[in-house]
Amino acid sequence: MPSYHKYMSTFLCSILLYSLCLTYSVESTGDLTFDFIHRDSRHSPSYDPSITRFQRLRQAVDRSLSRKSLLTALRSKSSGESITAPIIPSDYEYLMKIKIGTPPAEQVAIADTGSDLTWTQCKPCTECFNQSLPLFDPSQSSSYRPVPCDSPQCTESGSSPSCGDACQYHVLYGDGSYSVGELATEILTFDGDVSFPNFSFGCGFNNVGSFSDGSGIVGLGGGSISIVNQLNDSVGGKFSYCLPLQDSNATSKISFGSSAVVAGPGVVSTPLVKKSPPEDTFYYLTLEGLSVGLDRIANAEPELLPSLETNEGNIIIDSGTTLSILPDEIYNRVEAMLEGAVEGERVEAPGDPFRMCYKKEDGFSSPPVTAHFKNASVVLAEEGVFLEVEEGIVCLTLVPSEGDVCIFGNLHQMNYQIGFDLVEEQLNFLPTDCSNPQ
Ligand SMILES: *[C@@H]1O[C@H](CO)[C@@H](O)[C@H](O)[C@H]1NC(C)=O
Ligand SMILES: *[C@@H]1O[C@H](CO)[C@@H](O)[C@H](O)[C@H]1NC(C)=O
Ligand SMILES: *[C@@H]1O[C@H](CO)[C@@H](O)[C@H](O)[C@H]1NC(C)=O
Ligand SMILES: *[C@@H]1O[C@H](CO)[C@@H](O)[C@H](O)[C@H]1NC(C)=O
Ligand SMILES: *[C@@H]1O[C@H](CO)[C@@H](O)[C@H](O)[C@H]1NC(C)=O
Numbered sequence: 001m002p003s004y005h006k007y008m009s010t011f012l013c014s015i016l017l018y019s020l021c022l023t024y025s026v027e028s029t030g031d032l033t034f035d036f037i038h039r040d041s042r043h044s045p046s047y048d049p050s051i052t053r054f055q056r057l058r059q060a061v062d063r064s065l066s067r068k069s070l071l072t073a074l075r076s077k078s079s080g081e082s083i084t085a086p087i088i089p090s091d092y093e094y095l096m097k098i099k100i101g102t103p104p105a106e107q108v109a110i111a112d113t114g115s116d117l118t119w120t121q122c123k124p125c126t127e128c129f130n131q132s133l134p135l136f137d138p139s140q141s142s143s144y145r146p147v148p149c150d151s152p153q154c155t156e157s158g159s160s161p162s163c164g165d166a167c168q169y170h171v172l173y174g175d176g177s178y179s180v181g182e183l184a185t186e187i188l189t190f191d192g193d194v195s196f197p198n199f200s201f202g203c204g205f206n207n208v209g210s211f212s213d214g215s216g217i218v219g220l221g222g223g224s225i226s227i228v229n230q231l232n233d234s235v236g237g238k239f240s241y242c243l244p245l246q247d248s249n250a251t252s253k254i255s256f257g258s259s260a261v262v263a264g265p266g267v268v269s270t271p272l273v274k275k276s277p278p279e280d281t282f283y284y285l286t287l288e289g290l291s292v293g294l295d296r297i298a299n300a301e302p303e304l305l306p307s308l309e310t311n312e313g314n315i316i317i318d319s320g321t322t323l324s325i326l327p328d329e330i331y332n333r334v335e336a337m338l339e340g341a342v343e344g345e346r347v348e349a350p351g352d353p354f355r356m357c358y359k360k361e362d363g364f365s366s367p368p369v370t371a372h373f374k375n376a377s378v379v380l381a382e383e384g385v386f387l388e389v390e391e392g393i394v395c396l397t398l399v400p401s402e403g404d405v406c407i408f409g410n411l412h413q414m415n416y417q418i419g420f421d422l423v424e425e426q427l428n429f430l431p432t433d434c435s436n437p438q
Helices: 004-015 053-076 294-299 328-341
Strands: 032-038 094-100 105-112 119-121 168-172 178-189 195-208 216-219 238-242 251-256 268-271 287-292 315-317 324-326 357-359 369-373 376-379 386-390 393-396 398-400 416-421 426-431
Touching: 119 178, 195 216, 268 376, 287 328, 324 328, 328 398, 376 426
Parallel strands: 105 216, 119 195, 324 398
Antiparallel strands: 032 094, 032 251, 094 105, 094 178, 119 216, 168 178, 178 195, 238 251, 238 416, 268 426, 287 369, 357 393, 369 376, 386 393, 416 426
């Protein structure tokens, strides 16, 4: 038996081959809506005033980069095998409240459209990171059922060689964080006591990494074990969320089912590009270019936009990554355009991955930046484009990709109602003040 660390280092490859092919049946109980709170919010149980926003941002950025490297690893694998849960947790993140078990025990976990498996830390822990809520204790829940090794869920998963009495899962993140535990079924409960029996999730007994105070991950990706697919009889391929500004103390909602339709005046729509396993976890969009300043869009002269030749599905929309990671070519053009348009004193970037930084001072101003997705132009919330990453220094939160992985991160999704319609294969954006939803 190799040492655990060695095991983990070779594990990155094997996890990519770990698959779960499950079929689900749940009763239709109508629409679901529940709270979506920013983890820095005072309403968040993880709110810790002693951690500075700079530390939070730094952690989030490290994780964004980790995700990038994990995705690069995924991309380099041959397709045809699905993956359980490539996840990147983030401190500058959005948390979701759910309840698990009988009686229902509250969990607050990172909402992640970039991964599938939902997992939470469980008692007894071999190793657990600190979380603010009590650990989930399966022995106190009458509905907890480990998924046996010989069950279809587990055998079809090509499960771990160490599978003993129950089916074991492993989730490994790009930065070396991980969660290991048993695959189990439970009753999953949302607001208004809307509940679903037989929900497969990971009960994590050995969890290491910078997950901060949350209890785990809620997987909202496109893969079969995602909450979106397990509950599809009720969700019907539709969910939507609204991410409030990082600095607001607002609580917002994520909704599933017919109440999650984002439509009407002001809505712009872009196609979701489907890819086959293992990349079915990710929601791909087509980013044609970005522009700086509102005039260019108003003029709508396409040759003025720095548009690349259309590259179908060239970017992932991910609620679990903070920064946006752009194709180098798009990044370089945006930086050049901003260079001429930003007012302020440029300073050296305090560190990777930031490239473009300014002194934070009264004179600083930057023009609006717009992301041009196929058929949909999205003006990025001003508050998310430059962020104070160190005392007195603001940096551009768009960064270049060093590989071929591009991500539209959560800072740039703020203040839009974002509707995923997996049946129509469309993503809808509606400008919304997510701190004061109607
Ligand atoms: C729970 O779900 C699994 C996988 O879909 C299925 O095989 C099993 O029969 C279900 N169990 C119950 C009690 O519904
Ligand atoms: C976790 O909490 C314990 C008890 O409050 C504390 O002593 C420890 O330093 C914390 N660990 C981390 C990594 O924050
Ligand atoms: C989800 O439900 C919708 C509506 O019933 C259906 O059209 C779609 O095929 C389902 N998706 C999956 C993955 O089963
Ligand atoms: C959020 O709450 C903190 C702490 O109570 C307060 O200092 C801050 O002004 C609030 N921010 C907003 C935008 O309300
Ligand atoms: C383009 O956007 C409009 C709304 O702005 C929408 O009605 C239409 O379906 C979209 N077309 C595609 C191909 O996404």
